Amino acid sequence: MRKIIIAGNWKMHKTQAEALEFLQIFKSKLEDTDDSREIVLCAPFTSLSIMSQILHGGQVRLGAQNIHWEKLGAYTGEISGSMLTELGVHYVIVGHSERRQYFSETDETANLRLLSAQRSGLTPILCVGESKSQRDAGETESVIINQIKRGMVDVDQNNIVIAYEPIWAIGTGATCEASEANRVVGLIRQQLNNKDVPIQYGGSVKADNIDELMQESEIDGVLVGGASLDPAGFARIANFK
Numbered sequence: 001m002r003k004i005i006i007a008g009n010w011k012m013h014k015t016q017a018e019a020l021e022f023l024q025i026f027k028s029k030l031e032d033t034d035d036s037r038e039i040v041l042c043a044p045f046t047s048l049s050i051m052s053q054i055l056h057g058g059q060v061r062l063g064a065q066n067i068h069w070e071k072l073g074a075y076t077g078e079i080s081g082s083m084l085t086e087l088g089v090h091y092v093i094v095g096h097s098e099r100r101q102y103f104s105e106t107d108e109t110a111n112l113r114l115l116s117a118q119r120s121g122l123t124p125i126l127c128v129g130e131s132k133s134q135r136d137a138g139e140t141e142s143v144i145i146n147q148i149k150r151g152m153v154d155v156d157q158n159n160i161v162i163a164y165e166p167i168w169a170i171g172t173g174a175t176c177e178a179s180e181a182n183r184v185v186g187l188i189r190q191q192l193n194n195k196d197v198p199i200q201y202g203g204s205v206k207a208d209n210i211d212e213l214m215q216e217s218e219i220d221g222v223l224v225g226g227a228s229l230d231p232a233g234f235a236r237i238a239n240f241k
């Protein structure tokens with residue numbers, strides 16, 4: 001059975017104090033689930049240590065938002081796999097469209113980061129997705145297939161999560177129709193040797209569309225940006241029926 005992974009990506013939000021306040025409310029509203037559902041919070045590096053002390057061994061796992069491909073070295077502003085695992089981090093987001101847009105991430109550098117995450121014992125969450133102009137030009141399928149093929153060279157498909165995040169749906173309120181998200185997620189699955197890789201949808205996921213999205217057969221979870229910042233709202237998403 002494929003694992004369900006409900007992940008929040010806080011992006012550049014929340015100080016340590018705000019992260020602690022979030023956890024207090026979030027944990028009180030989170031319902032117990034069986035092991036098939038995993039909840040992940042991808043917090044800024046500055047909050048990972050303190051959050052790890054609170055979440056240790058519990059139902060909620062920690063994720064980071066970046067990882068460098070080298071073990072150590074003169075890479076100002078970057079972070080290594082061992083620095084993350086030492087803090088109890090399990091997941092790391094790679095290839096997010098904001099990294100591609102603002103920080104020159106490419107399929108090739110995303111690939112290096114994926115391999116580094118796996119070498120460190122972390123599970124990478126690879127983000128792929130087309131822009132509005134690519135969708136309008138009928139290029140959705142070719143863009144996604146290229147991102148998967150180039151990004152996943154030599155990657156172990158037994159330890160990866162993929163997130164389909166159409167760029168035009170990120171932070172815009174314009175959610176991709178559940179059936180269309182399901183179609184593209186199915187297309188991604190066709191490209192994989194391991195058909196059990198969890199594949200998430202991301203892009204304007206909220207409490208009021210989570211149940212519909214999670215009813216789709218191919219969608220194995222969600223990667224939530226804005227709506228993961230509110231503890232009660234994100235608990236509702238994590239508690240989807």
Ligand SMILES: O=C[C@H](O)COP(=O)(O)O
Pocket residue numbers: 009096165169170171172173202203204205223224225226227
């Ligand atoms: O990583 C999360 C995505 O960028 C989705 O962000 P959003 O839920 O704010 O649209």
